[in-house]
Amino acid sequence: MAAALRIAERHLTLVHARLAYANPEAVRRTAADIVYAEARARAEGLTPGQRKEESLYALHSEDDALRMDALTDVMHERGEIDI
Numbered sequence: 001m002a003a004a005l006r007i008a009e010r011h012l013t014l015v016h017a018r019l020a021y022a023n024p025e026a027v028r029r030t031a032a033d034i035v036y037a038e039a040r041a042r043a044e045g046l047t048p049g050q051r052k053e054e055s056l057y058a059l060h061s062e063d064d065a066l067r068m069d070a071l072t073d074v075m076h077e078r079g080e081i082d083i
Contacts, residue, residue, distance in 0.1 A: 039070035
């Protein structure tokens, strides 16, 4: 039960971060939103090869997971991966 709650909370955090990134006036920004936005900006500045290499790093924290989600979103939007 606790694992399911953690997964749900992580998903809601990601949904909120994506909404805050796409429409900043729609929600009050949280620390997770800022982590996601900074990671998106960084990922958008990388080349496709650098993004692919970056995607191979291990996750060690919730912030790492948000950064990886941002990277995955950019790669998906640019057609570099299929989800």
